Amino acid sequence: MSLKGKVWKYGDDVNTDVIFPGKYTYTITDPQEMVLHALEDLDPKFAKEVKKGDIIVAGRNFGCGSSREQAATCLKYAGVGAIVAKSFSRIFFRNAINQGLPLVQCKEAVENISLGEIITIDFEKGKLLVKKRIYDFPPLPESVLGILNDGGLIPHIRKILKIDRPVCVRTAQAEESKDD
Amino acid sequence: MGKTFAEKILALKSGKDSVVAGEIVTVSPDIVMSHDNSAAIAKKFKQIGINKVKYPEKIVIPLDHCVPAATEKYAANHKEIREFVQEQKIKNFYDINSGVCHQVLPEKGHILPGTLVLGADSHTTTYGAFGTFAAGIGRSEVASIWATDEIWLRVPETIKINIEGEIPPGIYPKDIILYIIGDLGADGALYKAVEFSGKVVKNMDMGGRMTLCNMTVEMGAKIGYVEPDKKTIQWLTPRTNKKYEIIKSDLNAEFEKIIDYDISKLEPQIACPHTVDKVKPVSEVTGTKINQALIGTCTNGRIEDLKITSEILGDKKISDRVRLLIFPASMEVFAQAMELGILQKLVKSGAVIMNPGCGPCLGAHEGALAPGEVCLSTANRNFKGRMGCKEAEIYLASPATVAISSLYGEITDVRRYLK
Numbered sequence: 001m002s003l004k005g006k007v008w009k010y011g012d013d014v015n016t017d018v019i020f021p022g023k024y025t026y027t028i029t030d031p032q033e034m035v036l037h038a039l040e041d042l043d044p045k046f047a048k049e050v051k052k053g054d055i056i057v058a059g060r061n062f063g064c065g066s067s068r069e070q071a072a073t074c075l076k077y078a079g080v081g082a083i084v085a086k087s088f089s090r091i092f093f094r095n096a097i098n099q100g101l102p103l104v105q106c107k108e109a110v111e112n113i114s115l116g117e118i119i120t121i122d123f124e125k126g127k128l129l130v131k132k133r134i135y136d137f138p139p140l141p142e143s144v145l146g147i148l149n150d151g152g153l154i155p156h157i158r159k160i161l162k163i164d165r166p167v168c169v170r171t172a173q174a175e176e177s178k179d180d
Numbered sequence: 181m182g183k184t185f186a187e188k189i190l191a192l193k194s195g196k197d198s199v200v201a202g203e204i205v206t207v208s209p210d211i212v213m214s215h216d217n218s219a220a221i222a223k224k225f226k227q228i229g230i231n232k233v234k235y236p237e238k239i240v241i242p243l244d245h246c247v248p249a250a251t252e253k254y255a256a257n258h259k260e261i262r263e264f265v266q267e268q269k270i271k272n273f274y275d276i277n278s279g280v281c282h283q284v285l286p287e288k289g290h291i292l293p294g295t296l297v298l299g300a301d302s303h304t305t306t307y308g309a310f311g312t313f314a315a316g317i318g319r320s321e322v323a324s325i326w327a328t329d330e331i332w333l334r335v336p337e338t339i340k341i342n343i344e345g346e347i348p349p350g351i352y353p354k355d356i357i358l359y360i361i362g363d364l365g366a367d368g369a370l371y372k373a374v375e376f377s378g379k380v381v382k383n384m385d386m387g388g389r390m391t392l393c394n395m396t397v398e399m400g401a402k403i404g405y406v407e408p409d410k411k412t413i414q415w416l417t418p419r420t421n422k423k424y425e426i427i428k429s430d431l432n433a434e435f436e437k438i439i440d441y442d443i444s445k446l447e448p449q450i451a452c453p454h455t456v457d458k459v460k461p462v463s464e465v466t467g468t469k470i471n472q473a474l475i476g477t478c479t480n481g482r483i484e485d486l487k488i489t490s491e492i493l494g495d496k497k498i499s500d501r502v503r504l505l506i507f508p509a510s511m512e513v514f515a516q517a518m519e520l521g522i523l524q525k526l527v528k529s530g531a532v533i534m535n536p537g538c539g540p541c542l543g544a545h546e547g548a549l550a551p552g553e554v555c556l557s558t559a560n561r562n563f564k565g566r567m568g569c570k571e572a573e574i575y576l577a578s579p580a581t582v583a584i585s586s587l588y589g590e591i592t593d594v595r596r597y598l599k
Contacts, residue, residue: 158229
């Protein structure tokens with residue numbers, strides 16, 4: 001699997017409160033609606049202009065703070081194809097994989113990537129192409145890759161448990177709380 | 181070479197003879213905790229396509245994030261959780277009269293040394309104070325544990341932090357952990373297990389150890405850990421009949437790093453807006469005007485914290501420019517503070533005593549901030565917008581610093597009280 005996309009560039013310690021503001025976790029339960037507020041307190045232009053397959057590139061500790069999964073959900077539904085960072089906060093890392101959103105940790109490449117440029121990621125080979133220069137990154141462990149390839153943790157578990165029947169769930173107020 | 185606590189417990193829980201840091205293992209947790217987010221998790225659980233949780237006895241659900249419900253939507257959320265708990269025969273459910281999850285689970289005997297606890301909350305690390313491997317996870321993961329009783333974990337490397345020296349007057353565990361976070365940075369322990377040791381930790385009460393472990397996640401750590409001792413056992417004995425096995429790092433374990441701190445000359449510490457690692461000694465921010473003072477949360481709402489608060493306020497009145505909100509971390513703490521006469525004294529000083537719960541820490545209700553306001557809080561996060569308003573500022577400090585500052589209406593050095 002490979003991905004070619006336009007870059008949105010941010011700094012270090014982008015926290016979950018600026019990725020998906022807490023105040024909306026009370027009122028917004030539809031992932032499509034979450035998209036409208038993605039990165040709102042960091043970059044108001046992002047939600048309006050993000051295109052399917054765009055790539056977020058950031059510094060250290062991306063996604064630090066709360067365990068709220070909506071931080072990964074809103075970026076996934078915004079169409080973000082992958083996030084490249086110097087490092088990821090560990091709960092955000094898990095949440096992103098569990099939402100089927102690929103992450104690339106590549107410290108060296110981040111310095112060389114600018115806002116708006118087009119970069120290419122080859123996930124299988126662990127290569128990142130930036131300005132004709134190739135950077136290597138360690139591929140995700142196989143077990144983690146399995147979750148990603150199945151489109152996230154819930155479909156992955158359905159596959160493992162061999163559950164084929166469609167699911168009908170009442171929606172109600174299920175997203176009405178905020179994790180911390 | 182010996183093994184660290186993290187390596188030993190993850191070997192045990194994955195059914196292997198031995199594992200090394202960096203390895204990925206599949207484990208079965210002893211306890212899985214979720215709170216007000218349990219309705220959202222239940223929805224994900226049902227998306228998997230099965231109807232019954234595998235082990236209801238492993239699930240613990242306290243309601244704490246917005247209690248009692250602030251709005252109709254919150255009420256509906258709580259109602260859904262109560263119905264799910266009944267339907268799934270989950271016995272370990274604690275309703276709105278219990279307190280913050282990170283205080284309630286230890287008090288109710290769910291947190292034991294040598295066990296593996298996962299929670300849908302980043303401050304699950306608090307339980308490490310009891311020699312437990314306790315880490316935060318996401319909602320989908322809790323749903324999948326409910327279904328399968330399994331999850332993958334990476335065995336973390338361990339950073340050992342030795343805290344030595346004599347604690348100076350006016351310095352508390354909160355000052356120590358803020359100092360360490362300021363020193364190591366918001367990603368200073370990313371993915372790592374942090375083991376606290378040294379004379380200061382050995383002499384620290386369980387409340388102080390919980391404060392240290394609670395905030396390890398603010399430097400990116402996967403878990404915090406304090407080796408259980410007589411104090412741990414003494415604290416747990418009246419709360420549980422269950423047997424447990426204490427697991428410790430070997431003396432010759434391979435630590436990634438050993439960091440030594442001597443805190444003999446430490447000043448009170450303040451985390452300044454808008455990141456937890458922007459820590460300064462109080463002398464650099466003394467005089468900063470405050471509108472709200474908050475004492476409570478999973479970081480500092482324990483009986484030890486309320487005792488210090490009451491001692492410092494004495495029979496004095498707080499500044500008329502300040503709103504002082506007190507949130508005991510649990511109903512047990514609340515009742516104890518009542519019996520000791522602490523709450524009566526705090527009320528006379530002008531404090532508002534709130535019900536146990538997370539309160540305004542995450543901006544849900546019960547004391548949100550207005551634009552331009554400043555809050556000095558004993559909580560663990562000060563991110564922009566955290567307490568409901570992105571034009572407000574949050575400073576973090578020890579209960580002692582918050583108490584003394586509420587008297588003067590500005591950030592004040594608590595050592596002034598001691599003179």
